[in-house]
Amino acid sequence: MTMTGNGAEAPSADSGGGGAGKDPEKPAAGRGRQGWPAPALLLAVPILYGIGALCGMMAAWGTVAVLRAGGLIPQQMRLMDLLVGEGIETGIHGPYHFALVGALFTANALATMALVMAISRWTIAGGAAAALPFARVPARRLAALAILLPVLHGAGFFVVYRLTGQQIPAEVGFDILDWRMWAYPLGIVILAPLSEEIVFRGWLFAGLMERLRSPLWTIVLTTAFWALVHTGQGFAKAAALIPVGLALGLIRHHSGSLWPSIAGHMLMNALGLAYMAWLAG
Structure with a gap:
């Protein structure tokens, strides 16, 4: 602040005088647009899904490792065979097929949601609150x-x-879908x-x-x-x-x-x- 001739305080240059001061907590207009342009947002979608899919496959591999270690599935049964239901015996391996798919969906979804919430602050002017309105x-x-x-x-x-x-x-093995297969509807329905x-x-x-x-x-x-x-x-x-x-x-x-x-x-x-x-x- 500086003093004017009549003793009043005049705003200094660093205070944004002349009525040009801005609320430091209010995001500047266009902040999101200056960060990522629209094409970048669209290109980010397959990247987000790719990372989510990778996390899902890692969860699936981990599930297969646990099933093999427990002797619940044959050692020679491959991940993709179990995922698509190829070569499985419905009554024996059907539950593990559903559990595996459920693990994949769950990890994929959680990773994708976490990534979106993390990047919202840099891509949307209002951050996660503006990107995810839950009125x-x-x-x-x-x-x-x-x-x-x-x-x-x-x-x-x-x-x-x-x-x-x-x-x-129709999906393979739906005839054995029961309460034990909670992971499958959890992934697909929720x-x-x-x-x-x-x-x-x-x-x-x-x-x-x-x-x-x-x-x-x-x-x-x-x-x-x-x-x-x-x-x-x-x-x-x-x-x-x-x-x-x-x-x-x-x-x-x-x-x-x-x-x-x-x-x-x-x-x-x-x-x-x-x-x-x-x-x-």
Whole structure:
């Protein structure tokens, strides 16, 4: 501070005088955009999933090592054989197949969520709080969502598989799915939807909205990349997810919360798992 001629204090240069002072705790506008541009966010998605997949495979290898050490599976049985169910005897090795897949899903999801939360502070202006909005949503909207999303999911699968002539496959060994196989539904019904929604309708959605300022392009891009990460399960399944992805994006935009998309995604996966179990008899 310096003194003026009438004895009043005038702001010094380092105090940001002239009304130009800024709250040091408030992030500068565009901070996230200056960090990572939109293409970098999109390119980060497969990297995040690659790291998550690596963590999942490490967990699977560890599970196989434990099963072999305990004499529960033959020493010659390979990891990939057990993962896909090839050469397994359902009544003997089926439980270990499900436990292995559950370990893979769990480690993959937890690693992906941890990475997203860690990088949010450098990629989103508001940090994790802005990337992962968990505002309360009226029960009526959740109830409507519980009806809408499974219908869209089923319709998408019906149309795509009808056009391509493919059959919806049933997983190996669902006839022995019981309470011991908690790891499998935990991974598919809870952790996979949670991690995917945090990545796509959470972090990526917030980042693209911050940079593009366009709900339309944000919804389209998050849906496209969400479908792309499912192409490993077949292009038909990835295409069938597009209507659901668009609906989830619209719901995320209008509700301002991740809860509806997380709940709807979990419900869809639960119904899909139940349907495949029913197909397997």
